[in-house]
Amino acid sequence: xxxxxxxxxxxxxxxxxxxxxxxxxxxxxxxxxxxxxxxxxxxxxxxxxxxxxxxxxxxxxxxxxxxxxxxxxxxxxxxxxxxxxxxxxxxxxxxxxxxxxxxxxxxxxxxxxxxxxxxxxxxxxxxxxxxxxxxxxxxxxxxxxxxxxxxxxxxxxxxxxxxxxxxxxxxxxxxxxxxxxxxxxxxxxxxxxxx
Amino acid sequence: xxxxxxxxxxxxxxxxxxxxxxxxxxxxxxxxxxxxxxxxxxxxxxxxxxxxxxxxxxxxxxxxxxxxxxxxxxxxxxxxxxxxxxxxxxxxxxxxxxxxxxxxxxxxxxxxxxxxxxxxxxxxxxxxxxxxxxxxxxxxxxxxxxxxxxxxxxxxxxxxxxxxxxxxxxxxxxxxxxxxxxxxxxxxxxxxxxxxxxxxxxxxxxxxxxxxxxxxxxxxxxxxxxxxxxxxxxxxxxxxxxxxxxxxxxxxxxxxxxxxxxxxxxxxxxxxxxxxxxxxxxxxxxxxxxx
Numbered sequence: 001x002x003x004x005x006x007x008x009x010x011x012x013x014x015x016x017x018x019x020x021x022x023x024x025x026x027x028x029x030x031x032x033x034x035x036x037x038x039x040x041x042x043x044x045x046x047x048x049x050x051x052x053x054x055x056x057x058x059x060x061x062x063x064x065x066x067x068x069x070x071x072x073x074x075x076x077x078x079x080x081x082x083x084x085x086x087x088x089x090x091x092x093x094x095x096x097x098x099x100x101x102x103x104x105x106x107x108x109x110x111x112x113x114x115x116x117x118x119x120x121x122x123x124x125x126x127x128x129x130x131x132x133x134x135x136x137x138x139x140x141x142x143x144x145x146x147x148x149x150x151x152x153x154x155x156x157x158x159x160x161x162x163x164x165x166x167x168x169x170x171x172x173x174x175x176x177x178x179x180x181x182x183x184x185x186x187x188x189x190x191x192x193x194x195x
Numbered sequence: 196x197x198x199x200x201x202x203x204x205x206x207x208x209x210x211x212x213x214x215x216x217x218x219x220x221x222x223x224x225x226x227x228x229x230x231x232x233x234x235x236x237x238x239x240x241x242x243x244x245x246x247x248x249x250x251x252x253x254x255x256x257x258x259x260x261x262x263x264x265x266x267x268x269x270x271x272x273x274x275x276x277x278x279x280x281x282x283x284x285x286x287x288x289x290x291x292x293x294x295x296x297x298x299x300x301x302x303x304x305x306x307x308x309x310x311x312x313x314x315x316x317x318x319x320x321x322x323x324x325x326x327x328x329x330x331x332x333x334x335x336x337x338x339x340x341x342x343x344x345x346x347x348x349x350x351x352x353x354x355x356x357x358x359x360x361x362x363x364x365x366x367x368x369x370x371x372x373x374x375x376x377x378x379x380x381x382x383x384x385x386x387x388x389x390x391x392x393x394x395x396x397x398x399x400x401x402x403x404x405x406x407x408x409x410x411x412x413x414x415x416x417x418x419x420x421x422x423x424x425x426x427x428x429x430x431x432x433x434x435x436x437x438x439x440x441x442x443x444x445x446x447x448x449x450x451x452x453x454x455x456x457x458x459x460x461x462x463x464x465x466x467x468x469x470x471x472x473x474x475x476x477x478x479x480x481x482x483x484x485x486x
Contacts, residue, residue, distance in 0.1 A: 007213070008213065008450045008451075009212070009214045009232075009234065009450055010210060010213060010214075011209040011210055011212060012212065013209075013212065030451060030453075031454075045209070045210045046210050046211075046213070046214070046234065047210065047234040047235070047270055049229060049232070049269065049270060050214055050232045050234045050270070053232035053443075053446070054232060054446065054447070054450050057443075057447055058447075058450075058451070090269075105269060106269065110271075110291045110292075111207055111271065111317060111318065112198070112288065112293075112317050114199075114203045115197055115198045115203060116196075116200055116202060116203055117196040117197070130202060132203060132207045132210060133207070133293070168206060171202065171206045171209070
């Protein structure tokens with residue numbers, strides 16, 4: 001199964017490594033042609049504003065929107081969550097908006113407040129979680145399932161085929177959150193675009 | 196819950212990969228950098244080209260300037276302290292800057308030691324000219340490395356020199372026996388344990404950017420072709436004729452360094468680059484890289 005990783009900026013190497021460890025074929029996505037034949041798309045950690053500009057200037061925004069309409073499973077970590085959220089409460093730009101949540105950028109604070117901890121994730125159990133200038137979810141739509149919280153803040157959520165996390169499973173050796181996404185892709189394998 | 200762990204520090208540096216970190220001296224420049232797709236800005240009072248021109252002692256920037264820049268943008272803000280200046284570093288940490296650059300661009304404060312960076316919650320980036328310097332900085336707790344180049348020159352040759360040397364030394368290290376590694380550690384002045392870690396990984400255990408002399412999109416692409424995870428651009432943007440356009444072009448070239456057609460397109464019609472300086476014209480004692 002081929003999974004694309006948006007590779008214009010961010011911790012792409014860690015995501016590619018996680019996917020390969022789990023037996024998927026990992027494809028760095030830098031231009032529209034790289035999106036062909038993928039069964040899922042990952043948005044890595046990085047700077048959301050930088051990634052968004054590079055996606056626009058690289059002609060990737062429309063093809064990715066098309067894949068979302070066709071139902072391709074997508075997974076965003078940290079900056080990736082910001083890009084996939086419908087609303088960003090403390091930033092004027094609108095990004096993809098594929099999941100009905102409002103997020104606050106850098107809600108965990110500046111870097112001196114970045115931290116690691118353990119979290120209970122629904123259906124998975126306790127996982128290590130690294131939060132780096134992390135976004136928190138401030139509002140969830142009715143179709144959204146919250147899968148994990150940290151101190152009352154939702155930090156992992158799913159709506160249909162879109163999964164988002166505030167933290168960085170790719171920076172740890174525990175890849176169960178990643179496996180959860182790959183299961184979403186497997187269930188869907190070859191189905192997107194066929195109604 | 197733990198703050199300031201090594202994983203939190205080095206993990207943050209991983210998020211900069213493929214990106215451009217730009218020197219800025221005002222909130223307006225910081226906004227231009229953010230709009231152009233910078234992954235972070237370096238808050239300074241003077242860019243390296245001006246530090247070089249004006250001479251004198253170059254110190255940490257005024258906290259007021261740094262705070263204004265932190266308020267102006269949503270992306271991470273870095274700031275420089277002098278080599279070994281623990282107090283400047285503590286001040287920058289207290290201000291809440293996201294990364295400290297213990298930098299040879301400022302006048303060194305301690306002729307003997309660098310800062311013990313393990314004592315801080317905020318992560319540090321440090322410069323290197325070779326593997327020995329990189330390994331020593333990592334042993335002191337640096338969460339990110341940048342090759343030094345020669346700042347403020349607009350001349351990429353020293354950045355290339357340092358990246359080539361570093362790559363070559365890592366390549367040699369990979370095939371060494373234990374006995375050879377210990378002897379090599381002595382030759383480089385590098386801690387054995389750090390070299391062992393680098394040997395096992397086949398690369399530095401932290402993100403490595405290129406810095407010092409990058410002035411064009413092609414320079415940025417070149418450094419990525421040589422293995423840099425991303426680039427710092429100091430004087431190269433705001434000392435050029437059209438900073439907005441050049442900044443955006445360097446961001447695109449850093450991401451798409453492998454795509455010559457795109458590099459050709461973004462390199463077009465950028466206006467004058469910053470004036471460059473031949474390294475041979477600089478008196479030896481004014482070279483920043485040996486600090």
